Amino acid sequence: MPIVPTSAIGAKFIGWGTSLPEKIITNDDLSKTLDTSDEWIRERTGIERRHVGGTTASLSIESGRKAIQMAGIDPLTIDALVLSTTTPDRTVPATSATVQHGLGLRCGAFDVNAACSGFVYALVVGHGLVAMGMRRILVIGTDTLSRITDWSDRNTAVLFADGSGAAIIDAVSGPGHLLGWDFDADGSLEDLLYAEIGGTLHMEGKEVFRRAVRIMVDSAEKSLKASGLTSNEIDLVVPHQANLRIIEAACKRLDIPMSKTAIILQDTGNTSSATIPLALFDAADHGRIKSGDNVLLVGFGAGMTAASAVIKWNQS
């Protein structure tokens, strides 16, 4: 059954920010140490370069600070920090504690880990907190996958990287911008993509690819149904940025042209929790989204998880 938001109190974005480490690794750089090539990586993934460096907390503090600045708010008015990450800096405490302190917040803070679907999970959880009476939530999606990547494994090293995106959602008196959403997970598929504690990522690439297309489409269709929209009423799709071919296959099945997608993976690689906020706010900053546009966020990741949400831009 599609889940339709029922709360009378909704929320909308009032500020956002992004952060990427300075260090850039190109495909040509990788081909110096791996049996790979720029041509292979571009053709099979769409990725051209990626940013690597920093910690999950440092990138989160940078994107969070920009979001607070854009919103023009006092950090002390933030009621909760929800940080989506699958690469925490420590096992204990949650990285959100470090970020909360770094940003000078005085509020509850916790991590959410749903791998690459995590930002959409965290965003919906943030809306849930607003429905329960909080007014202002900082939602951040950050990953530093370079720290759990085996840089001698060409199957994974060409894909993963680091980045962060943050958003502040603020309570509004109307239904708010979240029209519909969906969460999914199938733990029986956990061995397709995993890293042991202290270890590096192992991936069954072909099988992840096959499943990813299916679960993205299923989740997107559920969110569309919940929001009462059809795919041709979507103005912009912001998909998880893992592989351009996955995005093309999913959009084809959803009957959404690629001209309506926000794509940044050529410059960032797969930054897990950060891909959706990085692509969403890049599109917003470049004037690709106008008030009233219907924006579909759709992610998938290890677990395997999937999550999607339909946002009506700027709606109170």
Ligand code: COA
């Ligand atoms: N450079 C050059 N050759 C490579 C390579 C690389 N980096 N990685 C694999 N190859 C080789 C393979 O060994 C294989 O060689 P063979 O034909 O001699 O056996 C050939 O390229 C094709 O490999 P294959 O695995 O079939 O490629 P693919 O088209 O499936 O692309 C992925 C591989 C990993 C890019 C693709 O499967 C993928 O993106 N999967 C999903 C991964 C993902 O999204 N992960 C994150 C989830 S959040």
